[in-house]
Every structure is written in C-alpha cells, then in structure tokens.
Amino acid sequence: MRLLVKNMVCPRCISAVKSILVSEGFTVKSVTLGEVETEESLSDEERQCLAEKLQEIGFELLDDPRSQLVEQIRVAVLKWVRMDEERPKLSECLSRQLSKDYSALSKLFSEVKGVTIERFVIIHRIEYVKELLCYSQLSTSEIAYRLGYSSPAYLSSQFKQVTGMTPKEFRELGHHKRISLDAL
Secondary structure, eight states: OEEEEETOOSHHHHHHHHHHHHHTTOOEEEEETTEEEESSOOOHHHHHHHHHHHHHTTOEEEOSHHHHHHHHHHHHHHHHHTOSSOOOOHHHHHHHHHTSOHHHHHHHHHHHHSSOHHHHHHHHHHHHHHHHHHHOOOOHHHHHHHTTOSOHHHHHHHHHHHHSSOHHHHHHHSSOOOOOGGGO
C-alpha cells in the first residue's frame, strides 16, 4: 500500500517514520521523501492509529487527494533543486513526473500553499545555497553552477533579494540562520 506523509523530507525523518511502521508490525517495502510503501493494506483502524503516531512526531498522513498532490509537487521540487545532474525544465519535469498539466499543478499549489511554485523554488534554492555556504568549501561560482544558475552574479542577486545579504556576507556571519526543510 502506498502512503503519502507530509514533512518527511530528510534521512532522520525517513528513519523515524520507518521505525513507527516497523513497530506497528508493517512490512516496509520502501520509504522515500514523502512516500511510504508497505506490503500490507491498512484497515481504517490501522490507518487512524498510524496517523496518530505520525502526528505525535510532527508528520501527517495525507488522505485528501489535493493535499497528496501538493505534497508530491513539494517533494518533486525539493528533489529537482538538489539534482546533481543537469536539471530539466521544472514545468516539464513536474508535468511528466505527476502526469498533470503544469498550469493545473501551479494553480493547485498556489491555492493550497499560498505561494507559487516558482517562489517556492527560489526559497528552497536559497536555503540550499545557505547549506552549501555553511557546510562546504564551494565557492559562490561553484554553487551557482551546481544549482543551475545562469551566473554567479544572478545567484548573488537572488540571494541578496531573499536574505538581505550577499553569499559572502552570509558565509562570514559565523552563525547561520536557516529554515528547516519541513518549514518550507
């Protein structure tokens, strides 16, 4: 059975969710960002119990098709931003991956999240830039190339627009204010 879980966006999250499923006696086939697949189907009672256990640790089992699709968009964007290889055009990537027209996906995402997909991408890319500035020795040019920016100047401009400082100023700060992935 395939389940969608909101806010499951990091390895620790995946581990925590898998732990709950195993402790409840389910055979876990796979756990990836935002998605769990079990061998067994869940009864309504098991589903409710699992939803409660997940909620206790900050996750939400998604039943509503609109919420499920928004979470799939969110996870697809997170993966797209962190791609190591050359990125396809986001609209084409989302349409192909979710088998829906991009304009319909964009409209739904904006309605539910209150932000456009494009703005969500910018915010997430900047958070990823912050992470790379904090935890790597990559230069701004290397980061720009890695994240698919057209130039280091464009990355710096967008970074300053979102954060109010340049990547260099951010790196030199010493303490780094970042937004967690589940808050995005």
